[in-house]
Amino acid sequence: MAQHAKVAALTDELIQSIIGFDPATNRRAYKHAKEIATAGLRPHQYNRTNQFDVQQSFEGLDEKFRILNRDDLADALQSRLLELNSIRNTWIPEYLALLLQLSDRPIENSEVEALELLRPPTPPPALTWAEIIQDDPYSDEEIWKDVDYAAESSEDEVLSERRKKSKPTPASSVDEQDVFDPETLLEPVDTHVLEEIQQAQSWNLKASQESPKVEITELQAIRETLFMLAGLPTTLYLSEPQHGSIRGSQRYKFSHAMEKTTEDLLTQIADIGQGLYRLRRWTARSASLPLVQTFEAAVRKRLLKFDGRLAALQQEYLAPKVSIAVSFLELHSEVSKLASPLLRLAKLVAAIEGELLVNPFAHLEALFQEVGLAQMTLEEPIFTFFSELFFECLQTYLKPIRKWMELGDLGTNDETFFVFENDSGSEASSMWHDRFVLRRGKGNTLRAPEFLEPAAMKIFNTGKSVVFLKELGVYDTVAETGEVEPRLNHESVCGSSGLPFAPFAELFRTAFDGWIRSKYSLASTVLRTRLFSQCGLLQTLSNFQTLFLGADGAAFQDFADTVFERIDSRQRGWNDRFLLTELARGIYGSVLGKSDADKIIVRSVRMKTETRALKGLATLSLDYALPWSLMNIIQRSSIPIYQQLSTLLLQTYRSKYLLQRIRLDDIATLIPTAFKSKTLKLRAQLLWFSDILRSYLTETVIGQTHTAMLSSMTKAEDIDEMANLHLKYLARLQEQALLADNLRVLYNVVMEVLDLAVLLHDAHIRETQQRLHPPPSHAPLLPAKSKRPGKTKRRKSVIPAIVEAEDEETSVTEAEEGETLDRSVPMPLRYPTLEQELEKIESVFSRVLPFLTAGLRNIGRVGAEPVWEMLAERLEWRGKGEGFERG
Structure with a gap:
């Protein structure tokens, strides 16, 4: 308890010595200061510097100097450390730790030759008797001669003569010994002046x-x-x-x-x-x-x-x-x-x-308000006084802003500046978004004067642009062509005479915007030019549109057909990512170019069970290797959205691909005739739906949105605006393509309609195979016998075996039929009849299509998106006279 009381007393003395006012005058401020001091002193123990950490730091410096071929600097440091070890002093670790804190890039700024300037001059050699005798030889008789110390010197004679003079005079430079009497400097006291002062103070x-x-x-x-x-x-x-x-x-x-x-x-x-x-x-x-x-x-x-x-x-x-x-x-x-x-x-x-x-800048906010108040009350002297005081104090606050905007540097532990380094070790690909952040206080308010908040983001982005240019290695050319900084004082902002007509806040905002523009425009312009011309931002966005969004329909169709053929082959390694990557690079190489095509990567995820549904295509995804500079604009979180859109397009192409494999010649062989018309009708309806959906995605959604995004991107001022435009572009694509979370119901309906194409294709293939390969009479519902029954019995998966032909005649027939007979289709043990499948497909299609149309119209009214209304109108054309609807 005694220790706590002593600490509390010392804390009170510390606070009173700092704040400089009596606690009784402002109890609230004194109490707040005491809480801050107590909270700051309580957790600290103020231990001594760890000498082993200091020694390890100097050993690391020695190793670093030698690695960077600065052995001279390492030898000089090592010799001085050895010299320090011979000195016994308990505070040497603290001295060395302080020197480590004060060091500033020693490899670049240190020169061993400069150490010679610190070396003390060599003392002259000691004077020897030989040198003395050589200059002034002596004889033995002079050594033993007696000296009369009582005799008066000539100096005493001169001094006694001067004292005999009646009127002493001050010594002059002409006197040989320059000796004078100090009493000659005394002035006589004028008692009359003292009496006048006393008389004046008589009251x-x-x-x-x-x-x-x-x-x-x-x-x-x-x-x-x-x-x-x-x-x-x-x-x-x-x-x-x-x-x-x-x-x-x-x-x-x-x-x-x-x-x-x-x-x-x-x-x-x-x-x-x-x-x-x-x-x-x-x-x-x-x-x-x-x-x-x-x-x-x-x-x-x-x-x-x-x-x-x-x-x-x-x-x-x-x-x-x-x-x-x-x-x-x-x-x-x-x-x-x-x-x-x-x-x-x-x-x-x-x-x-x-x-x-x-709040160390509270006086700036208070002065700013006083200037505006004095202007409104037409107090010209008060306005001029506070305006000059405000701009004089503002210059100190502008120093860290100027340093940040010109050099991209932050002061060490500068709590007064609203920008700080959050993660110095962050990757360059996320440097713009993660390395630096704005300092905020209570209520998420910016830790900056209120009058600077409108310009805070420009200040923040200018400094980040400078750091970005330094990472690109082009900052030196920018620094040499900097603009002249405009003056920011009372005369330049308010004029030299009288009260200005415009409000002071508006005058200051205009002047400060010009001050920022002198530093902001150059850095942002150079960075934009660099990103567009040398980093290839627009070209990369165009490549993304081609690769993920199917801008080149022929290339996307070739890649999709290659994937579909490998899926239908039912091979174990159909989704091998290395092989698919080579195929994708070969297909897109003629469109994007060899260098850009080499950045394409295909990734695949293995599924526990195989599925014929279109959702299985989500296991494949395209990726594109981006440079770190562009990853600050096209962020990592944007790639999954591109992949979602690519997967949706791939599923649309897959639906049409399966429907086109149902040839009209094969449908003509169906018995009875009712199956023919119903199959033709459903095939036409599903083809129509796939074409409508593909046209909507590629032309209405992707094409127009991408054009608008590129137009806005070329006008963006900084990376922040570019990144926001890109995020808004993807969010709009995701929403209009029904991939947003709040539109998941409509997306599921679309996928249900697309999956009907898979059902129709599989049902038609089974019917065709049953006609060409009728099952034995004793087992009409079992599939054709496999060529390797032993291997079929050993299968542990629920995936059925692949049906293979046994005789050559059947193989020839299948070869003539072409793609009509897909031998890769799995054959379950029991299947519904073709009639049941057709009725199910027709029932589902007739039920979900009106629901999809109504849903599109409803969200179109709520979200004010005309594209959803357009898609709904195109889907309603099915009931306005199409032949397949009445057929």
Whole structure:
């Protein structure tokens, strides 16, 4: 408990020494400061520096120097460390740790030759007797000669002669020994001046007597008032330094004025002096933050200017050049006018004094508001005073902004700047979005002055653009062609005379935008040009449209047919990603070019069970290798959306691919005739649906949206806007293609209709195979016998075996039939009849299509998307006279 009490007492002393005001004057600010200090001191133990960590750091530096072929620097460091080891001092680890913290790229900035400048000069050799004798030889007789130390020297004679002179004169440079008497410098005391001073202060002596009131002149009151306003102790005004209060003494009066009038006048001037005194006491403290230090220095500068005006007033009354009337009222009017801006400033300081401990730029916001208020109230002197003070304090806050926008550097542990480095080790591919973030406070508000919030994103993006250019290696050329920074002060923003007509906030915003534009435009323009011309942003987006979105229908069809043929072959390695990657590069190489095609990668996921449904195509996905610079725009999270769109297009092509394999010649052989018409009808309806869906996706959704995105992308100013445009582009594609989460119901309906093509194809193939290969009479429902029954019995999967022909005649017949007989179709043990399959397909199609149309119209009205209305209208054409509907 004693330890806690001691720590609490020391904490109170620390807080009072820093904040510089009495806790009784502002309990709330004092309590808040104490909470901050207690929270900061409590978890810290302030241990000594770990000497082993310091030693390991220097060993790492030695190894780094030698790896980078700086053996000279490593040898110099090693020799000095060995020399330090011979010195016994307990604080050597702290000294070395401090040097490590102060080091700045030693490999680039250090030169071993500079160490010679620190080497002390070689001392001259010691003087030997041989050298002395050589210059001034001596004899033995001179060594043993006696010296008379009592004899007077010539110097004593000169000194005694000077003392005998009646009128001493100061020594001159002509004197040989340059010796003079100090008493000649003393001036005689003029007692007359001292008597005049005592006589002038006679009213002070009378004040100590028992008389209740002492009469004084206005000149004496003016003199005391000027001293008090300058911060000096006086007799006419009583001050209490602890509370910072000043009041007029009631022991003095004017002989020609009423006492109440005198007391009221002294009270008004004392109030002015009290505000000035508190302002002086606030500036006497020393802040640790540069922003607050600048503010304090600016206030001291204005107090010094005010003191100069007071000195001028004192001179007017002390040594007037012309005859003037001594008037205490006139002095009051003059002082009130001079001190009015400072008194407003004193109120502002008192209001934000406690807040500055938490918000170091609170004074900037308060000054900005005071400037606007003074402009609205037409107080020109107050407006000019606060405007100049605001811009003077703003220059310090602009330094980290300028450093960030020009060099892309952040100050070490600069809590006052609203940008900080979140993850210095982040990959270059996510540098723009992850490495730097905005500093935010309570309520997710930006930790920056309110008047800078509209420009915060431009400042943030400019610095990131500079860092981006440094990563690309082109920043040096940008720095050499920088624009001249416009001035940002009172004259350039508000003019040199009078109050401006436009609001100060608008004038400042315009001037600050111009200041930012001088740094923002160049960096963003160079970066945009680099991304478009050398990084190939537009070309990559075009490649994505071709690869994922089927912009080149022929190439996409070739790739899709290749995949479909491998699926229908029922081979074990049909989805081998290496083989599919080579096939995709070969197909797209003629469209994209060899260099771009080599970036294509096909990925596949193995499924536990095989499926004939179209959702099995989702196990295949295309990928494209992007450079890190473009991955900051086309982010990793965007690739899955491209893959979803590619899969949907592939499923649409697959549906049409299966329907086209049902040839009209094969349908003509069906018995009875009712099956022929119904099969033709369903085939035509599903082909029509697949074509409508493919046309909607490629022409209406992808084509128009991609064109609009490219047009906006060329006008984007920075990577942030480019990345947002790309994300909005993908979100719009995902929504219009019914892939959004809130449209999942309609997407499932579309997939259900597309899967009907698979059912129709499989049913037709089974019917054709049953006619060509009728089952034995004793087992009419079993599939044809496999060529290898033993291997079929050993199958553990639920996937049925592949039916293979046994005789050559059947093989020849199948070869003549071409793709009509698909031997790769799995044959389940029991199948529904063709009639049942056709009825099921027709029932599902007739049921879900109106539901899909109505759903599209409903979401089109809610989301105001005309493309959904267009798709719904095209789907309703089925009932407006098509032949297959009536057939």
